[in-house]
Amino acid sequence: MQQFPAFDTVILAGGGASRMGGADKPGLAVGATPMLVLVAQAAAAAGTSRLIPVGPMRAGPVRDGLARLAAGRTGWLARVQEEPAGSGPVAGLRRGLAEVTAPWLVLLAADLPFLTAAHVIALQTAGRLAAAESSEAAGVVSLDATGRPQWLTSCWQTSSLRTALAGYAGDSLRGVLAPLKSATIRLAVTPGAPPPWLDCDTPDDLAIARRAWLVRAEDPGG
Numbered sequence: 001m002q003q004f005p006a007f008d009t010v011i012l013a014g015g016g017a018s019r020m021g022g023a024d025k026p027g028l029a030v031g032a033t034p035m036l037v038l039v040a041q042a043a044a045a046a047g048t049s050r051l052i053p054v055g056p057m058r059a060g061p062v063r064d065g066l067a068r069l070a071a072g073r074t075g076w077l078a079r080v081q082e083e084p085a086g087s088g089p090v091a092g093l094r095r096g097l098a099e100v101t102a103p104w105l106v107l108l109a110a111d112l113p114f115l116t117a118a119h120v121i122a123l124q125t126a127g128r129l130a131a132a133e134s135s136e137a138a139g140v141v142s143l144d145a146t147g148r149p150q151w152l153t154s155c156w157q158t159s160s161l162r163t164a165l166a167g168y169a170g171d172s173l174r175g176v177l178a179p180l181k182s183a184t185i186r187l188a189v190t191p192g193a194p195p196p197w198l199d200c201d202t203p204d205d206l207a208i209a210r211r212a213w214l215v216r217a218e219d220p221g222g
Helices: 035-045 061-070 089-097 117-133 158-166 173-177 203-218
Strands: 007-012 050-054 104-109 139-143 149-157 182-185
Touching (some): 035 050, 035 104, 104 158, 149 158, 149 182, 158 173
Parallel strands (some): 007 104, 139 182
Antiparallel strands (some): 104 149
């Protein structure tokens, strides 16, 4: 039985991946699974009401993996593209938000291979508690080890985001989200394991993630 208010998940999977040499970054595999599919699996296991990946959906492992997750769930998966294509995270958020029907949404990047269902549930729980404590709370943002906000590991009241975007003409995701009243959360990190906010923007990042995944897979206690 779902214990939390209904929430949709928007995964931003657009962008040119210039630091990755223009590769299809969400489709790059860590542990033999495309990163976008790993993030989608975490959201699905956390009980998301709807999955909304925003970005190009090329045929292949990503589309196949998402289709398997959506099997038997009518209307659960909404694959959409920001307009115009490649126009940045704010445009991606606008397009994804247009598909959201739940009162809450979890906002994620597509390149977080170590994000788990427990992390998504923690975001949703923290957002709900923040709203219960203050009527002005719009959501919750995770912090990395240095205390820096990770905007693409966050959870928001849908109505608050719609209001913020309606009055915003810029192209900075921070510019939309930072002015909102939000709580913060430090997501749990398993000792010796990469943190959930580890993203893969460069080939070096991807190599680190792949090595860490392999070590974890070979560790019988991991």
